[in-house]
Amino acid sequence: MAVYTHVSAEALSRFLARYDVGELVSAKGIAEGVENSNYLVDTTVGRYILTLYERRVAAGDLPFFMALLDHLAAKGLPVPPAIADREGQAIQQLEGRPACLIRFLPGVSLSHPTPAQALAAGEALAQMHRAVGDFALSRPNTMGVDTWRPLFERCGRSLDAIAPGLHDALDRALDHVLAAWPRDTLDACAIHADLFPDNVLMRGDRVSGLIDFYFACTDVRVFDLAITHSAWSFDASGSRYDAAIGDALFAGYERHFPLSPAERDAFPTLAAGACLRFALSRAWDWLNTPADALVTRKDPLAYLRRLAHYAPDLLPDHMKNHA
Ligand SMILES: Nc1ncnc2c1ncn2[C@@H]1O[C@H](COP(=O)(O)OP(=O)(O)OP(=O)(O)O)[C@@H](O)[C@H]1O
Ligand SMILES: N[C@@H](CCO)C(=O)O
Numbered sequence: 001m002a003v004y005t006h007v008s009a010e011a012l013s014r015f016l017a018r019y020d021v022g023e024l025v026s027a028k029g030i031a032e033g034v035e036n037s038n039y040l041v042d043t044t045v046g047r048y049i050l051t052l053y054e055r056r057v058a059a060g061d062l063p064f065f066m067a068l069l070d071h072l073a074a075k076g077l078p079v080p081p082a083i084a085d086r087e088g089q090a091i092q093q094l095e096g097r098p099a100c101l102i103r104f105l106p107g108v109s110l111s112h113p114t115p116a117q118a119l120a121a122g123e124a125l126a127q128m129h130r131a132v133g134d135f136a137l138s139r140p141n142t143m144g145v146d147t148w149r150p151l152f153e154r155c156g157r158s159l160d161a162i163a164p165g166l167h168d169a170l171d172r173a174l175d176h177v178l179a180a181w182p183r184d185t186l187d188a189c190a191i192h193a194d195l196f197p198d199n200v201l202m203r204g205d206r207v208s209g210l211i212d213f214y215f216a217c218t219d220v221r222v223f224d225l226a227i228t229h230s231a232w233s234f235d236a237s238g239s240r241y242d243a244a245i246g247d248a249l250f251a252g253y254e255r256h257f258p259l260s261p262a263e264r265d266a267f268p269t270l271a272a273g274a275c276l277r278f279a280l281s282r283a284w285d286w287l288n289t290p291a292d293a294l295v296t297r298k299d300p301l302a303y304l305r306r307l308a309h310y311a312p313d314l315l316p317d318h319m320k321n322h323a
């Protein structure tokens with residue numbers, strides 16, 4: 001579950017008094033998510049999400065995230081902007097953490113998307129990329145290509161405790177992907193960088209919300225499609241590729257933003273990079289989160305298996321078997 005910071009009813013009532021949002025009726029911690037503490041807050045006026053930023057979200061990055069959400073909301077994208085208090089402040093402090101009160105969006109987080117939902121998500125991602133064409137701010141990708149080798153080195157030989165041979169397999173795959181990475185040749189823009197199914201709210205086959213922009217950054221545009229493709233098109237173990245989902249995601253995206261030949265050529269490298277990015281962040285968390293912590297650790301090997309799909313030649317046979 002993800003409630004790292006407990007907020008008392010008294011502290012929450014005092015917090016809400018800064019806003020024109022009525023009075024607290026109820027608040028409950030939201031179990032989903034691993035990064036931040038989230039509460040579902042009902043007041044006499046409406047429903048909100050309270051997020052306290054933990055771990056990977058730096059307070060100094062919040063103005064970028066909030067400006068991006070405001071920009072996208074103003075363009076009609078279904079994203080949840082943070083609400084400003086009476087003094088115009090959206091970014092606050094609560095229980096010693098940076099915190100925002102966020103508009104609640106209807107819909108359900110997906111765990112098993114259908115092709116029709118993947119098509120809609122692909123469209124929404126492309127519409128987001130169209131909408132940031134005139135977004136002026138930028139933020140480096142703190143989980144971008146140049147961070148993977150240092151993160152790998154920090155994990156070190158402990159990787160083999162996750163699976164024997166994992167260290168050398170990732171080392172080799174990193175060498176290949178970093179050498180092939182398209183540097184300064186493809187269009188870049190503000191990207192979501194973590195558009196997993198659980199970050200898309202749906203009502204039926206319609207996207208009602210794109211949430212969790214806390215890895216958003218400036219990076220290669222089609223890398224965002226590659227991240228989304230790798231997150232959506234496999235079962236949870238990463239061993240079974242679902243071509244109907246992958247194709248639908250692509251088709252939805254290309255309805256609004258057709259890929260150039262160079263982007264198409266680079267796609268397998270970008271997708272392999274996406275696999276390394278999540279294999280490494282999950283491996284780091286796996287090695288540094290006690291097995292009995294309240295947060296469920298995500299399986300790094302599920303991304304090694306995806307890597308075997310996009311770049312079968314990069315993994316030695318014994319690792320493929322492992323995978
Ligand atoms: N604006 C919103 N409207 C409705 N529900 C929301 C909203 N924001 C978050 N949620 C709910 O809270 C859950 C957790 O939110 P979120 O994914 O942002 O958390 P996180 O800790 O940052 O997670 P992650 O592990 O995906 O990075 C979501 O799955 C969704 O159910
Ligand atoms: N989406 C990430 C978790 C943090 O956003 C993962 O599944 O590894």
